[in-house]
Amino acid sequence: MRKTLIATAIGAALTLSACSEQPSTPADLSADTTVEAMVDVASENPFFQPFALQYEAPDFRLIDDAHFLPAFEEGMARHMAEINAIANNPEPATFENTIVAMERSGDMLTRVSRVFFNLSGTDSNEKRRGIARELSPKLSAHSDNINLNPALFARVEAIYNQREALGLDAESARLLDVYYDRFVRSGATLTEDQQVKIRALNEEHSNLTTQFSQNQLAITRDIAVVVDNVEELDGLSDSQIRAAATAAEAAGHEGKYLLSITNTTRQPILTSLNNRELRQRVWEASAFRGTSGELDVRPIVSRLAQIRAERAQLLGYNNWAEYQLENTMAETPQNVLDMLTSMVPAVVANTKQEQADIQEMIRRHGGDFEVQPWDWEYYAELVRQEKYDLDENEVKQYFEFNRVLHDGVFYTMNRLYGIRFEPRPDLPVYHPDVEAYEVFDHDGTSLAIFYADYFAREGKRGGAWMSSFVGQSHLLGKKPVVVNVMNIPKAPEGEPTLISYDHTTTIFHELGHGIHGMFSNVKYPSLAGTAVSRDFVEFPSTFEEDWAAHPEVLANYAKHHESGEPIPSELLEKIMQSRSFNQGFDTLEYIAASFLDMEWHTLSADASLQNVEQFEAAALAKYGVDLPAVPPRYKSTFFNHSIGGGYSAGYYAYMWSEILAADAFAYVQSRGGLTRENGDHYRKNILEVGNSRPPMESYIKFRGQEPTTDALLIRRGLKTQLD
Numbered sequence: 037m038r039k040t041l042i043a044t045a046i047g048a049a050l051t052l053s054a055c056s057e058q059p060s061t062p063a064d065l066s067a068d069t070t071v072e073a074m075v076d077v078a079s080e081n082p083f084f085q086p087f088a089l090q091y092e093a094p095d096f097r098l099i100d101d102a103h104f105l106p107a108f109e110e111g112m113a114r115h116m117a118e119i120n121a122i123a124n125n126p127e128p129a130t131f132e133n134t135i136v137a138m139e140r141s142g143d144m145l146t147r148v149s150r151v152f153f154n155l156s157g158t159d160s161n162e163k164r165r166g167i168a169r170e171l172s173p174k175l176s177a178h179s180d181n182i183n184l185n186p187a188l189f190a191r192v193e194a195i196y197n198q199r200e201a202l203g204l205d206a207e208s209a210r211l212l213d214v215y216y217d218r219f220v221r222s223g224a225t226l227t228e229d230q231q232v233k234i235r236a237l238n239e240e241h242s243n244l245t246t247q248f249s250q251n252q253l254a255i256t257r258d259i260a261v262v263v264d265n266v267e268e269l270d271g272l273s274d275s276q277i278r279a280a281a282t283a284a285e286a287a288g289h290e291g292k293y294l295l296s297i298t299n300t301t302r303q304p305i306l307t308s309l310n311n312r313e314l315r316q317r318v319w320e321a322s323a324f325r326g327t328s329g330e331l332d333v334r335p336i337v338s339r340l341a342q343i344r345a346e347r348a349q350l351l352g353y354n355n356w357a358e359y360q361l362e363n364t365m366a367e368t369p370q371n372v373l374d375m376l377t378s379m380v381p382a383v384v385a386n387t388k389q390e391q392a393d394i395q396e397m398i399r400r401h402g403g404d405f406e407v408q409p410w411d412w413e414y415y416a417e418l419v420r421q422e423k424y425d426l427d428e429n430e431v432k433q434y435f436e437f438n439r440v441l442h443d444g445v446f447y448t449m450n451r452l453y454g455i456r457f458e459p460r461p462d463l464p465v466y467h468p469d470v471e472a473y474e475v476f477d478h479d480g481t482s483l484a485i486f487y488a489d490y491f492a493r494e495g496k497r498g499g500a501w502m503s504s505f506v507g508q509s510h511l512l513g514k515k516p517v518v519v520n521v522m523n524i525p526k527a528p529e530g531e532p533t534l535i536s537y538d539h540t541t542t543i544f545h546e547l548g549h550g551i552h553g554m555f556s557n558v559k560y561p562s563l564a565g566t567a568v569s570r571d572f573v574e575f576p577s578t579f580e581e582d583w584a585a586h587p588e589v590l591a592n593y594a595k596h597h598e599s600g601e602p603i604p605s606e607l608l609e610k611i612m613q614s615r616s617f618n619q620g621f622d623t624l625e626y627i628a629a630s631f632l633d634m635e636w637h638t639l640s641a642d643a644s645l646q647n648v649e650q651f652e653a654a655a656l657a658k659y660g661v662d663l664p665a666v667p668p669r670y671k672s673t674f675f676n677h678s679i680g681g682g683y684s685a686g687y688y689a690y691m692w693s694e695i696l697a698a699d700a701f702a703y704v705q706s707r708g709g710l711t712r713e714n715g716d717h718y719r720k721n722i723l724e725v726g727n728s729r730p731p732m733e734s735y736i737k738f739r740g741q742e743p744t745t746d747a748l749l750i751r752r753g754l755k756t757q758l759d
């Protein structure tokens with residue numbers, strides 16, 4: 037995501053969501069947005085100056101949708117004027133008048149971007165989707181105008197070349213590296229001929245990735261499985277059957293049933309379908325999508341791999357993965373492959389054990405066949421019921437929302453870091469469900485504003501994420517204003533909201549991102565908080581998740597919502613055990629997809645166009661992850677993360693972050709667990725520093741050594757003890 041250089045402004049606004057796998061698709065542009073926006077006058081537009089509230093928190097009472105477009109236009113104009121003044125400054129280039137000046141630029145654009153893109157995610161409507169669509173090409177052109185400004189790059193390069201003599205402090209030196217790298221990586225040092233080539237490749241790449249993504253929507257619609265007789269749906273619930281009938285009617289198959297296909301190879305509905313032939317039809321529709329007819333995307337897949345390799349070669353790299361990984365924690369393709377490879381033996385062994393349990397369950401149900409991919413989830417569910425017999429409703433009685441938040445999550449934050457969350461009902465919010473807090477540090481100083489937006493509603497994007505309205509920076513004198521967003525179903529008025537254990541850990545997870553933003557303690561806004569590499573950003577959030585199950589924390593919050601009785605230990609044991617169920621399969625399908633992603637993006641520029649099926653089969657066999665019953669989580673023809681581009685050579689990052697989190701958590705437990713000393717050590721070395729130094733350096737300062745995969749394998753129940 038962080039591939040463009042727009043100082044802090046757009047970059048920050050567009051990358052502000054951690055945790056979301058899928059970007060939202062803008063709907064059709066509603067025609068009246070521009071006209072309505074134009075009648076607004078600048079003097080009434082609240083974005084034209086900083087908000088007057090504490091820490092420049094947005095004053096939502098003053099903001100109207102009509103303010104956005106004029107504020108973006110003015111924000112881009114002001115930003116460009118600042119950039120031009122820097123580029124054309126008659127004084128010789130200095131770190132102060134060029135790099136620091138860029139850090140100070142774009143204040144208004146940052147302000148409106150952060151508010152707009154936050155509200156687009158939490159409170160979307162037709163008008164806002166229309167604005168987003170109108171803005172997208174304008175913001176992209178604005179970014180190009182900065183990236184491709186030769187006078188500006190000449191100044192950055194001049195400073196970079198004398199960097200040894202400048203006597204910069206470590207954070208400033210890091211900032212200079214980050215700026216220089218971004219210019220170079222977008223092609224600033226290439227010859228004119230090369231720039232022409234790279235622009236052509238960029239254009240073809242952009243067209244093909246758009247086509248790939250748009251085809252996915254059409255393919256998913258086309259491959260939905262039509263079922264003639266309700267008897268075939270045996271095993272589904274009444275409401276699932278009604279939904280299938282309604283979907284069929286909407287698609288013009290009146291009187292029939294339509295089973296839609298979700299975006300992974302595996303299909304959740306296979307858990308309950310008793311009819312084996314239908315299971316096979318559903319699975320094959322999923323697994324072979326995009327390989328025939330007009331929507332055959334295989335030529336796009338192989339050409340995209342080639343384009344990326346060619347682009348990488350022009351920029352001086354051996355392959356695309358090398359280019360993509362350069363500024364990540366993993367650094368090189370080999371490091372990613374080593375990490376994934378080291379997990380294969382334990383993961384395959386566990387998967388084979390799970391397969392043996394499933395095979396036994398098939399035999400006991402009178403089946404005389406070897407387990408196939410379309411059988412796995414069906415029989416795994418039977419094994420799960422027999423082994424754990426967990427009643428979700430019983431569990432929820434012990435996880436009442438307010439208790440989880442205050443006595444669980446905020447309590448943990450207080451024990452580890454000494455911070456307190458004080459409600460601030462006087463601060464304006466953008467929806468009545470949102471609660472504002474002021475966060476105070478252990479010594480009583482005010483640290484940040486925090487908005488809690490936990491409940492599902494119409495117009496909110498699915499999933500959970502953290503984002504910022506204001507980023508921390510000592511240079512700009514700014515303190516953080518942070519939001520956590522989730523989609524917890526809210527109980528009717530007067531009833532307690534009882535939540536699942538999964539939702540409980542997600543609240544911990546999101547506040548893990550939240551404190552990464554709120555504890556940020558750096559000078560430059562570009563390096564603050566969660567502005568870290570893709571394979572590091574989920575580390576602080578996943579680390580916080582595991583406190584939900586810490587005995588001292590549980591004892592403080594997991595109580596029956598009526599009686600106040602603590603959760604029975606047998607029930608707790610069942611919850612924990614059921615979480616490691618089927619982890620062999622889950623982990624194997626994930627790492628198989630990660631290998632596939634790496635194989636596509638380590639091709640060299642002179643490799644020929646690949647046959648997709650042969651390429652996949654060879655890649656999985658090469659790494660020993662080609663179990664017939666456990667296909668990769670995504671195959672190339674619908675692997676939007678990898679082929680669609682956003683996570684190309686980056687799908688491994690989720691696992692990488694989890695390795696750090698598990699290793700860090702185990703380390704902290706070995707040093708006394710829930711203590712201020714542990715919290716402060718982690719805060720100082722990991723959370724406060726943001727991207728102001730290389731992430732591995734931070735990790736080693738915290739941990740004393742590089743991480744290993746041992747703790748992760750134990751966390752996932754794939755290993756019982758250290759070697």
Ligand SMILES: [Zn+2]
Pocket residue numbers: 054055545549574577
């Ligand atoms: Zn996350």
